[in-house]
Amino acid sequence: MIKKPVLKARNITKIFGKGCPTCLDDDSDFEGNICPDCKSVVGCKNISFDLYPNEVLGIVGESGSGKSTLVRMLYLDIEPTKGEMFLEFDGDLGDDGFSGLPAQAIGANIFSAKSFVKRHIKNFFFGMVYQSAQLGLKLDVTAGGNIVERMLMANNRDIKKMRARASYLLGKTEIPVERMDEPPKNFSGGMQQRVQIAKAISNEPAILLLDEVTTGLDVSVQAKVLDLIRTLQNEIKVSMLVVSHDLGVIRLLTNRTIVMKNGRIIESGLTDQILEDPQEEYTQILVNSAL
Amino acid sequence: MGYIAVKGGKDAIENAEKYLEFQRLKGASDDLSIGQIKDQLYLAVDRIMSEGSLYAPELAALAFKQAAGDTLEASFILRAYRTTKPRVGYSLPCDTKKMKVIRRISAAFKDIPGGQILGPTSDYTLKLLDFGLEEADNAKRKAELEKLLGDIVNYKDYEDIGELPRVIDMLRKEGLVIENKRTKQEDIFDITRESNVFPASRSASLQTMARGETGGLLLLAYSNVRGYGDIHPALGELRVGYVPVMITHPLTKEPYEIGKVKITEAEIIARFNVEGEKPKFSLGYGVCFGHNEVKAISMAILDRAMATSGAKHASNDQEFVLSHVDGIESMGFTIHWKLPHYVTFLSDLDRLRKAQEVSGK
Amino acid sequence: MNSAAEKIDGKNGYNFAFLDENAKKEIRRRILKAISIPGYQVPFGSRELPIARGWGTGGLQITLSIIGKSDILKVIDQGCDDSVNAVNIRRFIKSVTGVEMTTDTERATLVQTRHRIPEKPLTKDQVIIFQVPFPEPLRTVEPSEAETRRMHAEADYSRMWLYLYEDIVKCGEISIGARYPVFVNNRYIMDPSPIPRWDIEKLNNSECLNLFCAGREKRIYAIPPRTSVKPLEFEDFRFRIEDFKGNKCEKCGSANSYLDETIDEAAGTRHYYCSDADYCEKNLNNAVRK
Numbered sequence: 013m014i015k016k017p018v019l020k021a022r023n024i025t026k027i028f029g030k031g032c033p034t035c036l037d038d039d040s041d042f043e044g045n046i047c048p049d050c051k052s053v054v055g056c057k058n059i060s061f062d063l064y065p066n067e068v069l070g071i072v073g074e075s076g077s078g079k080s081t082l083v084r085m086l087y088l089d090i091e092p093t094k095g096e097m098f099l100e101f102d103g104d105l106g107d108d109g110f111s112g113l114p115a116q117a118i119g120a121n122i123f124s125a126k127s128f129v130k131r132h133i134k135n136f137f138f139g140m141v142y143q144s145a146q147l148g149l150k151l152d153v154t155a156g157g158n159i160v161e162r163m164l165m166a167n168n169r170d171i172k173k174m175r176a177r178a179s180y181l182l183g184k185t186e187i188p189v190e191r192m193d194e195p196p197k198n199f200s201g202g203m204q205q206r207v208q209i210a211k212a213i214s215n216e217p218a219i220l221l222l223d224e225v226t227t228g229l230d231v232s233v234q235a236k237v238l239d240l241i242r243t244l245q246n247e248i249k250v251s252m253l254v255v256s257h258d259l260g261v262i263r264l265l266t267n268r269t270i271v272m273k274n275g276r277i278i279e280s281g282l283t284d285q286i287l288e289d290p291q292e293e294y295t296q297i298l299v300n301s302a303l
Numbered sequence: 304m305g306y307i308a309v310k311g312g313k314d315a316i317e318n319a320e321k322y323l324e325f326q327r328l329k330g331a332s333d334d335l336s337i338g339q340i341k342d343q344l345y346l347a348v349d350r351i352m353s354e355g356s357l358y359a360p361e362l363a364a365l366a367f368k369q370a371a372g373d374t375l376e377a378s379f380i381l382r383a384y385r386t387t388k389p390r391v392g393y394s395l396p397c398d399t400k401k402m403k404v405i406r407r408i409s410a411a412f413k414d415i416p417g418g419q420i421l422g423p424t425s426d427y428t429l430k431l432l433d434f435g436l437e438e439a440d441n442a443k444r445k446a447e448l449e450k451l452l453g454d455i456v457n458y459k460d461y462e463d464i465g466e467l468p469r470v471i472d473m474l475r476k477e478g479l480v481i482e483n484k485r486t487k488q489e490d491i492f493d494i495t496r497e498s499n500v501f502p503a504s505r506s507a508s509l510q511t512m513a514r515g516e517t518g519g520l521l522l523l524a525y526s527n528v529r530g531y532g533d534i535h536p537a538l539g540e541l542r543v544g545y546v547p548v549m550i551t552h553p554l555t556k557e558p559y560e561i562g563k564v565k566i567t568e569a570e571i572i573a574r575f576n577v578e579g580e581k582p583k584f585s586l587g588y589g590v591c592f593g594h595n596e597v598k599a600i601s602m603a604i605l606d607r608a609m610a611t612s613g614a615k616h617a618s619n620d621q622e623f624v625l626s627h628v629d630g631i632e633s634m635g636f637t638i639h640w641k642l643p644h645y646v647t648f649l650s651d652l653d654r655l656r657k658a659q660e661v662s663g664k
Numbered sequence: 665m666n667s668a669a670e671k672i673d674g675k676n677g678y679n680f681a682f683l684d685e686n687a688k689k690e691i692r693r694r695i696l697k698a699i700s701i702p703g704y705q706v707p708f709g710s711r712e713l714p715i716a717r718g719w720g721t722g723g724l725q726i727t728l729s730i731i732g733k734s735d736i737l738k739v740i741d742q743g744c745d746d747s748v749n750a751v752n753i754r755r756f757i758k759s760v761t762g763v764e765m766t767t768d769t770e771r772a773t774l775v776q777t778r779h780r781i782p783e784k785p786l787t788k789d790q791v792i793i794f795q796v797p798f799p800e801p802l803r804t805v806e807p808s809e810a811e812t813r814r815m816h817a818e819a820d821y822s823r824m825w826l827y828l829y830e831d832i833v834k835c836g837e838i839s840i841g842a843r844y845p846v847f848v849n850n851r852y853i854m855d856p857s858p859i860p861r862w863d864i865e866k867l868n869n870s871e872c873l874n875l876f877c878a879g880r881e882k883r884i885y886a887i888p889p890r891t892s893v894k895p896l897e898f899e900d901f902r903f904r905i906e907d908f909k910g911n912k913c914e915k916c917g918s919a920n921s922y923l924d925e926t927i928d929e930a931a932g933t934r935h936y937y938c939s940d941a942d943y944c945e946k947n948l949n950n951a952v953r954k
Contacts, residue, residue, distance in 0.1 A: 131818035150826075157830050164825040170899040171832060193833055312751035379716070386711040389684045496690075498707035498882035501810040622808055632880045635717025639797070642719065642749050646742045646779045646939055649925055650860040651841030653906040661836035 016100050017062035018218055018251050019086070024095030026055035026081055026275075031093060045076070045274040054275045055081040059095070061270055061280065063219065068245060068252040070266030070283060072259060072298070078275035079255045080143075083223050086253070087140050088122070088130045096121040099137060101218050135165035139212030139250075143224035145204035149211065151197040155187065158196065159211045166215040181210035185240055202233035206240060213244060220252045226261055238264055259299065263287055271295050327371050340364035349565070349593020350374055354630050355381030356495075356514035358564045358592050375516070375634045382631050390496070395549040395558055396488065399568055399590070400469065402544040403461035409470045410538035411572055417467035422543060423594075460565075461545050470540040471570050474584065481576060481583045501622045508609065508625060512602040513591050516630025523618045523628070524601035527608045532616035534607050536571040536587065543567050543594050567591055569599035573607045585610065681728040682760040687711055691729040691884070695875060698886035703848025704816070705799050710882040720753055721879030723776045723795035727757060730791070730875075731774060736764045738772035743780035743922065743939035750778070769942050779842070781863040783921045783943040786872035788889060794857040794876045799883035801845040801855040821853055824896070832901055844903070847894045848887060856893075861905045862922045867893040913938040916947035 027035050029052025034040050038058055045054040056078040063069050071079045085092045101118055117129045125133070139162075142148040149158050159178040160171075168174050179189045185206035187199075196204045205225060212220055222241065226234040238261065245252060245265075254265050262269055262283060269286045271279040271294070279292045290296045341348055341364040351363040355378040363381055370376035406422025409415045452458060474480045483505065492499075492507035499507050512520060527534060545563040552559040569589040575582045587607025589599040608618040617623050627633060679685065687709075694708040713721045731737065739754040741747035745767040753776065754765055766772050769782040778795040786792055802812040805823045815821065824845065831839050842858040846867065856867060857876055867874060867887055874887040887893060895903040912919045915937055921944070923936040938944035 127814075128818050131820050135822075153826065153830060154833060157826055157833065160829050161822050161826045164829065165822040169825075169897075171829065172900050174829075312746050312748045313755065316748060316752055316755070379712070380714075382712040383714040386687075386713065387678055387682065387684065389686060493709075495711075496709040498709060500707060500813075501808070622810060626809070631712060632717045635719060635721075636797070636880055637718075638716065639718030642778075643742050643747055644779075644858075645924060646860055646922070647842035647858045649923075650862075650906055652925075654837065654839050654841045657904075657907070658835040658837045658839060 015065050018065050018100050019063040020096075020098040020100075021062075021086065022060050022096040022098070024059040024082065024085060024092050024097070025057050026078075026085060026090070027093045028053040028055055036094065041276075043274075045078070054078075056085070056092070056275045059275075059277060061277070063251050063253060065251055066245075066249050067268065068254060068266045070262040070269040071253065071255045071272060072257065072262050072269055073272035074257055074298070077272040079257075079272050080223055081275070082272070083221050083253065083255050087138055087221055088134050092123055095123065097123055099133070099218075101137065136215070137218050139215070139217035139220040141205070141208045141212045141220070141222045141225050143227050145196065145201070145208055148208040149196050149204060151204075152195050154193045155182065155196050155199070155207050156192040158207060159214045162211050162214045168215075177214060178210070181214055182207070184244070185210045186236070200233075202229050202237060205229065205233075205237055209237070209240060209244070213248060213250065216248065217250060220250045221255075222252060223255045224257070225254075226256070226258065234261075241265060259287065271298070335368055337361055337364045337368065340367055346594060347372075347374060347377075349595055350517060350598075351377045351381055353592040353595055353598065354378035354514060354516055355385065356592075357381050357385040375630050378516075379631045379634070386495075392550060394561075395551065397546050397548060399542070399546055399566070400466050402542055402546045402566070402568070403463060403563070404467055404542055404544040405461050406543040407467060407540065408538075409540045411470065411540075415468075415470050415540075416473075469570075471572070471586065474539075474572070478581070479584055480572070481585050483586060483588070499625060501625075503621060503625055505606075508621060509588065509590075509602075509606065511625045512589070512605060512628060515598075515602070515628035516633065517595060517598045517601070519628040519630060519633065520601035520605060521597055523624055524604040524608070527604055527616065527618035532608060532611065532619045534573040534585075534587070534604065534611065536573045536604055536607065538600065539570040539572040539586070541567070541569050541596060541600070543596070565593055567593065567595050567599040569596070569603040571600070571603040571607060678760060680733075680761060681731055681757075682713070683711060683725070683728050688729040691725055694884045695726065695730070695886065698875070698884045699873070699888050701852075702887055702891050703852030703854040703885060705883040705885045707882055708884050710879045713879070715753070715756060717880040718797060719749065720776075720778060720795040722877030722881075722884075723778070723793045723879075724753060724757070725879055726793045726875050726877045726884070727774060727776050728760070731757070731761055731763060733761070733763060735773045736766050736771055738766050738769060738775045738942075739777075740775070740780060740782070740941075741778040742924075743782075744941045746941065767942050769940075779858050779860075780922070780939060781859055781866045783938075783940045784946075785866065786870065788871045790872045792872055792874050794859075794874065796855065796857045796876050796878040796881075796883070798843070799855055799876070799878040799881050799885065801843075801853050816852060819851065824853060828896060828898070832898075838901065838903075845896050847892075847896060849891050850894075853896070854885060854887075854893075860922055861895070861903070864893070864895050864903070864905070869893075908936065911936040913944060913947075916944045916951065918944065918947055 023038055025036065030050055031052050032047060032050035034042065034049040035047035035052055035054055042048050047054060059082055071082065073079050084090050086097065099118055099122060117125050117133055122130065122133060140148065145151070156175060156178045159181060160174045163174045163177065179192055182189050182192055187203055187206055196207050199207065226237050229237065242265065254261065256262055266283045269280065269283040270277050271286065271292065273294050279286065279290065279295050286295065287299055290299050341360050344367065347367055348360055348363045351367055351374055352358050352360065354374070355363065355366070362384065363377070366377040366380040370380060404420060406424060407420045409419065471480065486504065486506045492504050492510070494507055494510045499511065528536060545565050547560045547563050549558045549560055567590065571587040572584045573587055575584045585607060587603040589602030589606060591598045591602065605618060605624055609621040609624055611619045681688070691708060694706045698704065698706045710721070711725060713724055715721055715724065727737070737757060739745065739750045741750040744750065758765055769775070769784045772790065774791050774793065775782065775786065776793045776795070781792065800812050802815055802824055805827050806812050806815065828838055842860050843855060844861045844864055845853050846856050846864060848854045856864060869890050869892065870887070871889055873889055876885045877883070897903040906922065908923050911923060913921060913923060914935055918938055922939045924939045926935045926937070928935060
């Protein structure tokens, strides 16, 4: 049986600046990421892809290629200039108590939903791990509190149960449970990143978004974080989108890969294929420089 | 039982009011006339009109007398009076180019068309106590006035010296300044009828500051130029004078002058920003009723400071500035802590006792 | 009455109930909006009154906008009709309306209050008006108004819940005394004004109309009759009202009312009396009659 994609992205475009037909039309294109006519900066242009259940999809490209912009749009942190995103989900999406709106969001373009619905989808559907722990965590709030916040978003209201889950997840991420009531500002970078991961998966999201999660960490710490992500993927069966400029990370974690340059997808396919036999010149340079 | 049983509170309040009134009356001096306050303490009157947001020199002087010289209290009395007056209409936009200038200076240029006009300023007076003023002496006062007037008969508050060009307009012609967007008259926010929402429109922002408390505006503006987000201002032009207030005549539908108000206006030129292709100077604008240069300049600095995107310091944060500069609000709330809070305090105490009990376990 | 108040007795050009009719009409429209969206803070053009901001100007504007000549008004502060602030507000309203004043909770058609709800449940023919210092319950976790309005719009309340969680982790208890945040109609988190937790349950499914107004912060909100009001609580950390540890009012003997605690320094003892003065007096009278 062919599974339906859990997320479908269609023609997502993000222009920083006023924009004009040249940079906004789906069928116009140009070289580089500055619009030749209106000089706007192109963050992403015409991005379309599918993400399947339990799949780990990689997005690779050098810094400035638009991959972080893309992932922040998917997570509804920033709004695309145009484009659509559809979600498919048969699990429990949570009930907000009265509006019934979240259910309507399934199958419709999420980008055009009300902000109330977007917030709900964000809380129930996605988990996000940012490159910087400062973005993903409240560094002054206890590590446990950070994880619990995610569960509170999904309407959990039992403190003992939430704390039990938080300590389970901290154990999984190899953070001493005794440090649960300490703020992450006392933790090392690698530990902070692991708290972020524990937080992101605490309410069992359908999709986990990982944005350069190992960038800036020591090599030995990187290995630990990657190992953790791999173990988790096996255990909790979540679809993941892994954004990285590091082909080592992409090789280790992903099944399929998208290569981005100047805000556009230039190549995509099975990760092994892309690494062994890159078609585009840019990908070849990327692969060669990594090896 | 002290505080709780303030039975007979009505008598206590009325006696307290009598006691307060007694404080104003008890000295052996002559009673202050409203005219004396208006004429001789005119800067206090100006400040009260501006913070009370009502242009009424006699009423402001009365409020000042009644408040025993407390400008916050006096502005409050005037503002409370103002609120009982129905809004009968709006004036046409005031064209401050038509100001009958009594003072006008620019710090940005040495020579300006129309010239630097120092006007009535205390900028260069030495801050020495003048013991010549010690004795109230009507004859001496009259003689000095006559000496100052010399040959002048029929003295007026202002002379018609024609329209003076604006310093900023000269830069504007050369394309050196970023234009602030003009608000259409029908889109002008009325802060006396609507509650500010944030981000506030510029019209709401300027209105809020125009009736802000001088000290509050000064503190925030000073924090900016001292280093917490310095916008690097230069005083493009400072004007003091009388501007005509025009309304649409109900019958002829023509603009009609209903009187003049004394205002202070400041325009500052600040750091340049890139607008479109070219870098240009940015501007800040301040205006208030009466002669109050500290307030107009502070307001202009804050107007510009709040336009800095990515607010970092207090003076850059529009919501912070506008939510805290109103003297009547900030004073009222700050002194409300004098009211009894024993019900809420006991509720807090209950929590503390419980928390101590839990932590003792 | 002193000279300043005499000037405001309707004879000298001041309108009935001080505010001009346009202002009253506008405030009444905002009240209607507030009633239509229980718990939602409606911005309004708050007027300056001759009483300082922070001293009940919100509650006053509501009272002055809805009061009619046949209304009977009760004003309390800390549950007490004789507290100086209550006296002062009553004196002002009396001088600009001439309406009848009462201390009797049952007789009042309007009750303006600061920090308490009368112990005797109010009926469908009564309106209670709360003076509100901080209308925004989320201000504790977020200083910006623009941001808290967004949070309400999206029902993005996790930070408020997190605040309660951290409180429990640090103190073993939720440390909020008065001003305990509530959920109104399962939609908005609302600040019930600084009433003690004791009074929170009186808001739930009440018979009367509850109107809240903050003059300085320029917000009106409402709880219509028979609306669900729930304090924020966890399944395993329940909301708890103040515990008087079995103490009773030393005047009327009531064990069912919110008590004021006073300290007798000389004797080194504590004493307890009803905070609701009218409730206490009625209890006493009933006891005498029996």
